[in-house]
Amino acid sequence: MCTTTGMKGPILDLLRWGKEKGVKLNGVKPTRIPGQGMGVVATRRLKPGDEILTVPIPTVRSLPTVPEHITRQLGPGMTIHGLLAADLALDDTSHLAPWRALLPTPTDFEACTPLMWPATLQDLLPKTAKDIVANHHAKFHADWTAVSQGFPGRLSRDEYMHAWLLVNTRTFSYATPAMEKYPWDDQLALVPIADLINHADSGCIVAYSSQGFTVTADREYAKGEEVHISYGDHSNDFLLAEYGFIMARNRWDAVCLDDALLPRLNARQRRELEDGRFLGGYLLTAEGGVCARTRVPLRVLARGARTPRKMRSGASGVADSDEDKDWKGTDPWLAKVLEDLADMARKKMEIIEGLEQVGMASQRELLARRWGQIEVAAVHAMKQLSSES
Numbered sequence: 001m002c003t004t005t006g007m008k009g010p011i012l013d014l015l016r017w018g019k020e021k022g023v024k025l026n027g028v029k030p031t032r033i034p035g036q037g038m039g040v041v042a043t044r045r046l047k048p049g050d051e052i053l054t055v056p057i058p059t060v061r062s063l064p065t066v067p068e069h070i071t072r073q074l075g076p077g078m079t080i081h082g083l084l085a086a087d088l089a090l091d092d093t094s095h096l097a098p099w100r101a102l103l104p105t106p107t108d109f110e111a112c113t114p115l116m117w118p119a120t121l122q123d124l125l126p127k128t129a130k131d132i133v134a135n136h137h138a139k140f141h142a143d144w145t146a147v148s149q150g151f152p153g154r155l156s157r158d159e160y161m162h163a164w165l166l167v168n169t170r171t172f173s174y175a176t177p178a179m180e181k182y183p184w185d186d187q188l189a190l191v192p193i194a195d196l197i198n199h200a201d202s203g204c205i206v207a208y209s210s211q212g213f214t215v216t217a218d219r220e221y222a223k224g225e226e227v228h229i230s231y232g233d234h235s236n237d238f239l240l241a242e243y244g245f246i247m248a249r250n251r252w253d254a255v256c257l258d259d260a261l262l263p264r265l266n267a268r269q270r271r272e273l274e275d276g277r278f279l280g281g282y283l284l285t286a287e288g289g290v291c292a293r294t295r296v297p298l299r300v301l302a303r304g305a306r307t308p309r310k311m312r313s314g315a316s317g318v319a320d321s322d323e324d325k326d327w328k329g330t331d332p333w334l335a336k337v338l339e340d341l342a343d344m345a346r347k348k349m350e351i352i353e354g355l356e357q358v359g360m361a362s363q364r365e366l367l368a369r370r371w372g373q374i375e376v377a378a379v380h381a382m383k384q385l386s387s388e389s
């Protein structure tokens with residue numbers, strides 16, 4: 001059990017609040033982690049299989065706990081994400097005060113969450129992150145339109161965005177029969193205290209039942225070591241756009257090559273790829289180099305002006321004639337694309353450096369750091385390519 005002896009302030013208040021609600025911490029405690037807000041650390045040596053945290057269902061906030069007057073007012077088309085955010089933003093009771101006291105503030109979000117950045121910086125995001133942020137703008141706009149019409153004058157856009165981002169960055173997947181009609185990625189729940197656990201590319205096991213959520217140690221942890229869960233096999237562009245951070249080492253990292261590769265294709269080549277459903281979605285991954293899909297446009301480039309062959313999209317997502325499987329001659333084109341990607345990354349960093357007056361320093365630093373990682377990935381892949389040839 002977590003001992004609260006010697007703990008003061010908001011963390012102790014949260015633990016007392018959790019205890020009253022039946023939350024059990026076993027060998028772990030919340031603490032501040034420099035640069036990451038809150039996190040959870042082991043208070044003793046943990047063994048794999050140790051159940052380190054349980055949160056009973058009545059403490060979990062999900063579709064059934066949203067008050068009926070909110071669900072009714074916002075209508076059946078509202079997302080669970082939007083409803084949970086509305087519930088949080090409209091709640092003026094003190095029931096959740098100890099949990100809320102430790103949540104990130106609007107300023108915390110502004111520092112690192114691309115959805116809140118100035119358009120100039122959003123425009124400089126790598127493609128994958130930019131696409132996610134565009135999608136967030138659309139989703140947030142739809143939810144805010146419903147909330148501002150359903151509850152006129154009750155909330156400002158900023159207040160609702162704060163709640164919406166809290167839901168976006170700290171919900172867990174949670175499916176009950178009542179949620180079946182919602183898309184899988186909207187089947188969400190807020191799980192206080194479990195939501196203090198930070199992400200790593202692998203981590204403790206999270207499960208739920210009709211009783212509650214449990215977090216189980218996936219491996220041994222030393223006393224004082226931070227305990228993680230995995231939010232999913234996410235690239236740094238995804239983590240940046242969704243959660244506002246990137247990792248120094250990320251085995252799931254991937255960089256989209258589209259902006260470096262597509263400009264090299266002429267209109268006929270693009271059409272040919274589009275017909276075969278191979279236009280775009282090219283990736284350089286941390287673990288496996290370029291994906292097989294990327295070889296398809298590279299082969300089109302290597303073939304140059306020669307008569308195109310009919311391209312068929314296979315179930316595997318890769319072209320499937322014998323010639324299609326032959327990547328010979330594509331490496332020089334890949335080298336050019338990687339060079340373009342490294343150049344693009346350097347140019348973005350230069351532009352960001354020149355934008356001293358735009359946005360917050362932390363926003364520019366995070367954005368430039370991501371492009372720095374992309375440059376390193378491109379240069380590393382070029383070296384690998386030349387050592388193989």
Ligand SMILES: C[S@@+](CC[C@H](N)C(=O)[O-])C[C@H]1O[C@@H](n2cnc3c(N)ncnc32)[C@H](O)[C@@H]1O
Nearest residue numbers: 036037038039169170195196197198199243245
């Ligand atoms: C579910 S919350 C985890 C608890 C959070 N640190 C807090 O202070 O409440 C997710 C947020 O934590 C931060 N975070 C999680 N994992 C991180 C990591 N590996 N590195 C940096 N920040 C991380 C990000 O701000 C993310 O949006």
